[in-house]
Amino acid sequence: SSELTQDPAVSVALGQTVRITCQGDSLRSYYASWYQQKPGQAPVLVIYGKNSRPSGIPDRFSGSSSGNTASLTITGAQAEDEADYYCNSRDSSGNPVVFGGGTKLTVL
Amino acid sequence: QVQLQESGPGLVKPSQTLSLTCTVSGGSISSGSYYWSWIRQPAGKGLEWIGRIYTSGSTNYNPSLKSRVTISGDTSKNQFSLKLSSVTAADTAVYYCARDPVAGTGFDYWGQGTLVTVSS
Numbered sequence: 483s484s485e486l487t488q489d490p491a492v493s494v495a496l497g498q499t500v501r502i503t504c505q506g507d508s509l510r511s512y513y514a515s516w517y518q519q520k521p522g523q524a525p526v527l528v529i530y531g532k533n534s535r536p537s538g539i540p541d542r543f544s545g546s547s548s549g550n551t552a553s554l555t556i557t558g559a560q561a562e563d564e565a566d567y568y569c570n571s572r573d574s575s576g577n578p579v580v581f582g583g584g585t586k587l588t589v590l
Numbered sequence: 591q592v593q594l595q596e597s598g599p600g601l602v603k604p605s606q607t608l609s610l611t612c613t614v615s616g617g618s619i620s621s622g623s624y625y626w627s628w629i630r631q632p633a634g635k636g637l638e639w640i641g642r643i644y645t646s647g648s649t650n651y652n653p654s655l656k657s658r659v660t661i662s663g664d665t666s667k668n669q670f671s672l673k674l675s676s677v678t679a680a681d682t683a684v685y686y687c688a689r690d691p692v693a694g695t696g697f698d699y700w701g702q703g704t705l706v707t708v709s710s
Binding site: 516517525526578580 | 697
């Protein structure tokens with residue numbers, strides 16, 4: 483079972499803002515990283531650290547964190563943002579790396 | 591540009607050992623700046639971290655799989671490998687290899703993934 487908890491599904495109207503959250507004790511000590519995964523493709527890193535984007539990731543993607551909750555925000559969601567999103571972090575408990583269960587984002 | 595490519599049998603019989611290799615190009619697994627991980631994803635399900643190897647050869651494993659997993663590296667070929675023993679149908683999944691900076695900035699490069707089916 484995931485030690486990071488995500489809502490299974492979220493929807494957003496085209497052009498609106500959506501927040502996807504990730505909760506877990508490890509997030510009190512480590513930043514979350516966020517990945518976008520489209521059907522049949524490998525995950526792609528979209529946010530890491532406090533709020534950093536790899537080269538090529540649009541600036542409508544941003545990240546934040548408070549306490550045991552990390553958030554991925556998409557400001558002005560586009561049709562191409564429809565995908566599964568996963569969070570992950572390091573962990574100082576028995577499992578060094580943990581993933582959330584994933585959130586399926588639907589853009590209406 | 592760093593590239594990772596998984597290879598290995600797509601079909602493994604129950605109780606046998608699953609063996610996969612990840613070939614890295616554009617970067618060295620000997621670099622002290624990265625961990626090299628295996629991650630899997632059953633069809634329609636989420637990502638599960640399996641384990642990782644560091645340049646020194648040190649390894650860490652997911653406790654839920656630790657008794658069955660071995661990850662090793664071959665610096666001469668710039669490859670690292672996964673062995674998962676005593677497989678069952680529950681081990682059927684797409685297996686990915688990925689690079690994980692020691693700095694903790696997320697899995698920045700992934701292989702395309704390879705489907706391994708456990709079936710007789």
